[in-house]
Amino acid sequence: MAEVHTVYVPRDTTACSLGAEAIAQQLGRHLAMHSPDCRLVRNGSRGAFWLEPLLEVETEQGRLAYGPVTPEQLPDLLAAGLLAGTTEHPLYLGPVDDIPWLRRQQRLTFARAGVTDPLSIEDYRTHGGFVGLKKALSMTPQALVDEVKASGLRGRGGAAFPAGIKWQTVLDAPADNPGNPQSGRKFIVCNADEGDSGTFADRLVMEADPYMLIEGMIIAGLAVGADYGFIYLRSEYPLAHQVLQEAITRAEQAGWLGADMQGSGRDFQLEVRLGAGAYICGEETSLLDSLEGKRGMVRAKPPLPALKGAFGQPTVVNNVLTLAAVPWIIDQGGQAYANHGQGRSLGTMPFQLAGNIERGGLVELAFGPTLRELVEDFGGGTRSGRPMQAIQVGGPLGAYLPAAQWDTSLDYEAFAEAGAVLGHGGVVVFDDTVDMAQQARFAMEFCMVESCGKCTPCRIGSVRGVEVIDRIIADDNRAAQLDLLAELCDTMEFGSLCAMGGMTPNPVRSAVEHFPDAFGVTPESSAGAA
Amino acid sequence: MTEPTSGAPSAAGSGHDRLRATIGHLVDTYRARPGPLLPILHGVQHSEGHIPDAAIGLIAEALTLTRAEVHGVVSFYPDFHTTPGGQHRLQICRAEACQAQDGRALEQAARDLLQVDWHQTTADGRFTLEPVYCLGNCATGPSVRLDDTVHGRVSAASLQALIERAQHEPVNIQGLLAVSREVDHG
């Protein structure tokens, strides 16, 4: 077999967390000595995290995959002929495009992830990058907003608000604001705070295909008349930070950002702002306060951020995935996007399989399959090999779903009907060894730690919640404490300004309702309480 | 709070000049941008390892804020510390996807190995232990972050190895990656 000319070693956080960096260094030394004509490309990651570190070599048969490769296994793999595209090694997985887990996905947003060198503008353009922006530069703002409306795209950050309607509000909002130093301006703010446990899709966009996010933000700017964008990035993502900074610099140098983009006469500047470890700063009004250099306190709405957002000016706040979907939509048309999905849940959703899962990672699918199909067909059940007990969908504020609810269809409406949320698409699997009372306790504890402190039901209720659950676990006046917990949940739900306090009852109530054994509730005792 | 009385006036004096220069530089870099406070605080935290009390006054002065305002912001965010931490920062993910992978046992192992509780620094000044709520590495947990490097599928044994290695290594503040190696095109 012929020597290969390109070998790929992923550089995303997960691949690196499992040794990809050491592999790249070893391989780099090997290539320098033995195969000086072979290129080492640090691609992003395809999001098949269960196969990371996933090495690929470019051959006449396409890209061949090997994984998961540990640094310790690399010498053996090299000896077996990695650089000649060996098909004989136990780590050989076949052509990467034939891996069923990847082939069966519907990748619109993540089509380039893992394929390209995330920082190469040339790669980006070769794979369809900046086509949407080129088109957008010749469209009117209203035409752009209309295209996004036609796509049916809803916010992927959690609340699922229609993106086109938000953009219309900002487009129509007057920006004159006498006395405000920012008067006349509108802003695009990308919410890259991705605080939900079990989610990493935003991170993968930023680490594997950052120009797509940049392109989406520029188009948003063209659509609403904003010339400045912020990416509010959580500080827990040092690698994404590094990649974004470098991508922005390169995009500026290549004339895709800054003044007079591509000779169009239009300007767009972009800046990354780091958060500082507060989960609540993912809530959009808290985020805006943080961006302004204040404590991240939640603001009462109205005024809507669309009208009075960053620095008092009209602002689009959208999640990374929302903005990342835009280049495809403008390139292929809103209708093409809306042809995926069902009902009012249109397009694709990047689901994230996490927790105790055999084949975890990013699964982008049109809305519609059931949760069970996702965790069984793609996820392959638990990594521990034990039965699944509960699945938490939609982050720390999402409900714990028991087996009876796993046939729920993955769309916004079906989940709402089941008393659950899709949120940002995180799917965390727990096996039967997990103590669900501890999970309920943690939900309260998390709220206690992360509450912004503005409203009492959230700030104090969560502290009480932890205490009450501890007493339930200790069987200290259990029946009365369970009633108290139910009341506390009601108070938090109805008396909180934002979903932090308002939705913490979701995981708590669902744990109590569906896993009563964990709380020491027997059929007889619950008959009394009801 | 009482004003800190410095034990070593001369050292504090030169340290103060250096701090003043650092902050002056940060303020110059960010002042023209809207909302410069967080980037400046990140800059101080990065260069000093914490936000010294003296920095709060200097920043307040430069941005025409009150000390209370700056202090209020510093105290709101878990990333900002007003006292020096250890040489290395070890964060253990406490969030749900890592819990599902036996993360609670790892939390306990970390406390046992370092003999400290959350937010504390080891007696030798090497490590500060912190909880973190998700590192975005949730498909391959449990996860920890040592300085700027994230590690996945961490066991008590591999955590111990990680700690021992860090003990003998120079402080890693970089955590940067080798980028693609372009053979033909330089």
Ligand SMILES: Cc1cc2nc3c(=O)[nH]c(=O)nc-3n(C[C@H](O)[C@H](O)[C@H](O)COP(=O)(O)O)c2cc1C
């Ligand atoms: C407690 C809390 C945390 C949130 N965290 C995030 C987050 O990390 N990322 C995000 O995009 N949206 C988050 N949101 C939702 C935002 O408030 C907002 O709806 C979103 O940024 C709007 O963008 P989208 O319409 O594109 O989803 C959070 C909301 C709440 C109440």
Ligand code: SF4
């Ligand atoms: S519910 Fe909690 S986090 Fe939300 S505004 Fe109230 S106190 Fe802040």
Ligand code: FES
């Ligand atoms: S929950 Fe631990 S890395 Fe996400």
